[in-house]
Amino acid sequence: MTDDDWDLVHRVHLRGSFLTTRAAWEHFKEQNYGRIVMTSSPSGIYGNFGQANYSSGICSTTSWICQHTELITCDFAAKLGLLSLAKTMAVEGAKYNIKCNTIVPVAASRMTEELFPEELKEKFNPKYVAPMVAFLSHESCPVSGEAFEAAAGFYGQYRWQRSKGKVFAQPDAVTPEDISNSWDALTDMSEASSPSSMQGDQCPLISGLLLPLLTLTITSTHFYRSHDDSTWTAELRWQQQQQLIDH
Secondary structure (H helix, E strand, O other): OOHHHHHHHHHHHHHHHHHHHHHHHHHHHHHOOEEEEEEOOHHHHHOOOOOHHHHHHOOOEEEEEEOOOEEEEEOOOOOHHHHHHHHHHHHHHHHHOEEEEEEEEOOOOOOOOOOOOHHHHOOOOHHHOHHHHHHHOOOOOOOOOOEEEEEOOEEEEEOOOEOOOOOOOOHHHOOHHHHHHOHHHHHOOOOOEOOOOHHHHHHHHHHHHHHHHHHHHHHHHHHOOOOHHHHHHHHHHHHHHHHHHHO
């Protein structure tokens, strides 16, 4: 793959969706309303042989420009770069009633017509993706920042999952061998979580890092119980740390 192969795909598709969204954004903010639908694909979710440029950057944007009146569609195919852009637009648009979601369609199009047997082309007609797009573009859409698959009458939602993992008490001493020896614990998905935001991702990590500090603080409280001022200070530190974990 040449530099031009990479740049042209990203310039048309990923940058194209950015420019389309930016053009609509101020109108959305002024009217305190907006709906954006990005278009990704299984190539972006799972990867696909020979499509490093396509899977990482191609996109499509469907935006409500005026409430209930005009739907603007810019057809670029879309991949995982668009999913990340949509997530950020959902966060930034929340206070302006701007919702941004992503569809992951599978359909028989000019680009994929050689991949589908003739008898399946009608079953994977692009029109079967339209109901999901219409709903996500409607004012009643209840979610933002999410990804939904649409294909041949099937509709479903994607989500990220993260294993419970393991916190090493002394991160500066962790070695590649420690990672190898703990591999089963790091990759065990039996207690997986599905964080949907930066806060949801980082709070459990911060809590895990602070738990040893809480133990030390409680110990110091008992140790200084005969000194009123020191005891009060230690208890206050514990309350502040506990409040951080609770939130």
